[in-house]
Amino acid sequence: MLVPAWRTVPDPVTPGATGPGVGPAILVAALLTVALAGLAGVSRMLAGGTLGPNPLVGIRLPALLASEQAWQHGHRAAVRPLTVAAVLGFLALVGSVVASGDVLWYLVFLCIALAVVIIGVIVAAVVAVRAAKRV
Numbered sequence: 001m002l003v004p005a006w007r008t009v010p011d012p013v014t015p016g017a018t019g020p021g022v023g024p025a026i027l028v029a030a031l032l033t034v035a036l037a038g039l040a041g042v043s044r045m046l047a048g049g050t051l052g053p054n055p056l057v058g059i060r061l062p063a064l065l066a067s068e069q070a071w072q073h074g075h076r077a078a079v080r081p082l083t084v085a086a087v088l089g090f091l092a093l094v095g096s097v098v099a100s101g102d103v104l105w106y107l108v109f110l111c112i113a114l115a116v117v118i119i120g121v122i123v124a125a126v127v128a129v130r131a132a133k134r135v
Contacts, residue, residue: 025100029093040086046075059125063132070132077131078124085120089113
């Protein structure tokens with residue numbers, strides 16, 4: 001029977017733990033937090049007009065690309081859902097660090113964080129398209 005590598009090394013913080021441990025959990029949470037902060041920051045830059053229509057970042061759907069005004073209105077409308085998704089994703093990541101002693105709960109919290117962000121991006125895109133079509 002193969003044993004995952006993280007189970008072969010005892011966790012010095014929580015002896016007898018079956019999860020990845022606090023150190024790796026903090027590393028994963030920190031990396032994903034940077035990504036969430038980037039998502040929230042870029043969405044605010046797009047909404048504020050710092051970043052106009054471009055080929056690299058933003059919600060690149062036909063309704064938003066129709067005009068500069070549609071781009072601005074759509075991204076302004078998308079800020080709130082993206083910010084809420086980033087905050088909820090961060091809270092789930094904190095939960096993953098707290099639950100890092102048990103692999104099941106650790107993975108549950110990671111999946112919740114990812115699901116919240118994916119749902120937040122989808123909701124933001126829908127809200128942005130609706131706002132852009134009103135222009």
